[in-house]
Ligand code: HEM
C-alpha cells in the first residue's frame with residue numbers, strides 16, 4: 415500500500431502528466447493560466463433576452479463557415495458562357511460565369527444547394543437576430559454609460575451586415591439580383607455632382623459593365639467579413655470588460671453581477687445553444703427553398719422581373735423610394751435633380767443616424783453621467799419606449815411600402831391605395847404610436863403599483879357576512895415586490911430662478927430651456943407614476959383599509 419503511494423508521489427515529482435506539461439508549455443508562451451483564471455470564473459447573468467446577441471453571434475459563425483465553402487466553387491466573373499451543366503431547362507443558354515457557377519453549386523456540387531440555402535437563411539436570421547438584439551439593448555437602456563461605445567460598435571456591425579447582405583445577394587447575377595444592382599446604380603446616378611463618377615468607379619463603365627460582380631465579390635468575402643469579424647471581437651471584449659447588465663432583483667445591484675460562471679455552466683449552455691441555432695437554420699434550409707435562381711433566369715439588362723424585392727433588411731430603403739412621388743426639378747435650365755430618389759436617399763441614413771445617436775441624446779437630456787448596470791423595464795421609461803416604438807412603426811411602414819406590389823398581388827389590393835396608405839402612415843403612425851405607447855407604459859406602471867400595494871387578483875370572490883362581495887387579493891412574494899419597485903424615478907431638470915440671490919437677472923439659453931422641457935417629457939408627472947413606497951405598503955397591510 416505504502417509502496418504504491420510512494421510510487422505515485424515519485425511519479426508526480428518526476429514527470430508531470432502530458433496534459434499538464436502541455437499546459438505549462440503554453441502558459442510559458444501565452445500566459446494562459448492567468449487568462450483562464452480570469453475568463454473561466456467570469457460571471458454571466460441569465461435571461462432569455464441575452465440569447466439574442468448569442469443568436470447573432472452563432473449565426474454569424476455559420477454564415478462565415480458556409481461562405482468559405484461557397485467561395486471554393488463560385489466564379490466571380492461576368493464573362494458570358496454557354497451553360498452545359500445538369501439543369502436541363504437552361505442547357506445552351508448564354509449567361510455570366512457567376513450565374514453558371516451558382517447553378518453548378520446548386521445542382522452539381524456535393525452539398526452545394528444545402529450550403530447555399532444555409533448561407534442565405536443564416537444571413538437572414540443573422541440580421542433578424544441583430545435587429546431584435548439591438549431593440550433589446552435599446553428598450554432596456556443597456557446602451558447607457560459605460561456602454562455607449564459598444565452601442566456604436568454594435569450599430570456599425572448592423573450597418574456592415576446590411577451591406578454584406580446586399581453584396582452577397584447581388585453575386586449570383588440572376589434576374590432578381592441584377593435588378594437590385596440596377597436599382598442601386600440608379601440611386602448612385604441620382605446623387606448630385608459625384609454620382610456619375612461613383613458609378614464609373616464602381617461599374618468600370620456603362621451599366622452593367624464587367625466589374626461589378628468581381629468587385630462585390632471581394633467586398634463580400636473579404637473586406638466586409640474581415641471588418642465584421644474584427645468588430646465582433648471588439649464588441650465581445652467590451653462586453654467582458656464592462657460585464658453584462660442584469661435585471662433588477664433581490665441581491666442584484668448596480669455594483670455586482672449575479673449569474674453563472676463562464677466555465678463550466680455558461681460554456682456548456684452556449685455550446686449547446688450553438689448547435690441548436692445551427693440545427694434550426696439547417697432544418698429550415700433543408701426544407702424551405704430560398705432564392706431558387708434557376709427559376710428566375712440569368713440577368714439581362716433589357717429584362718426586369720416583377721415582384722423584385724431585396725432581402726427583408728433592405729426592404730425599408732426600397733420602400734422609402736416607392737413611397738416618394740417622382741418629383742424632379744431642373745436647375746439652371748439643364749441640370750435635373752431627381753428628388754424622387756434624392757429625398758429617400760437622405761431619409762434612409764437619417765433614420766439610421768437618429769437611432770445611432772439616441773444614447774447621446776438621452777444622456778444630454780437627462781444630464782445623467784452615472785454608470786448603469788441594471789437593465790430597465792421598458793414601461794418604466796415611457797418616453798424612450800414610445801420613441802423606440804415610433805421609430806419601429808416608421809420602419810415597418812417603409813418596409814410595407816417596399817413590398818407594395820407583393821401586397822397588392824397577394825391580397826388583391828390596389829397598389830395606389832397601398833402607396834397612399836404608406837405615404838400618410840409614414841408621418842401619422844409614428845405620432846399615434848408614440849402617444850399610445852406612453853399611455854400603455856403609464857397604465858402598466860399603475861398596474862405594477864397596484865400589484866405591489868394590493869397584491870395579485872386571485873379571481874376568488876368572497877361574500878362577507880354583511881353581504882358585500884370582495885375579490886381576494888394575494889400579496890406578492892417579497893422578491894416580486896422588490897423587482898417592481900427597484901427602479902429609480904429621477905426628478906426632471908429644473909431651470910434656475912429667473913433672478914439670482916443678488917437680484918441679477920439670470921440668462922438661460924434656448925437650448926437649456928429645451929433641455930428642461932424634454933427632461934419633463936422624460937421624468938415629469940406625465941411620464942411616471944410614483945412607485946409604491948415602503949410606508950404606503952406598511953400602511954395598507956397593517957390592517958387599516960386592508961382588503
Ligand atoms: C456576415 C455576413 C454575410 C451575409 C449577410 C451574407 C449574405 C449572402 C447572401 C444573401 C448571398 C446570396 C445567396 C444566394 O445565392 O441565395 C450570399 C452569397 C455568397 N456569399 Fe455570403 N454572406 C455573408 C458572409 C460571407 C462570407 C464570410 C463569405 C466567404 C468567405 C461569403 C461568400 C459568399 C459567396 C461566395 C456567395 C455567392 C454564392 C451563391 O450565391 O451561391 N459570404 N451571401
Ligand code: HEM
Nearest residue numbers: 464466467468470471548556561565568569571572658659
Ligand atoms: C454582429 C452583430 C452582433 C453580435 C454578434 C452581438 C453580440 C452580442 C452578445 C453575444 C452580447 C451579450 C449577450 C446579449 O446581451 O445579448 C451583446 C451585448 C451587447 N450588444 Fe451586441 N451584438 C451585435 C450587434 C449589436 C448591435 C447592432 C448593437 C446596438 C446597436 C449591440 C449592442 C450591444 C450592447 C450595448 C451590449 C451590452 C448589453 C448589456 O450589457 O446588457 N450589439 N452583443
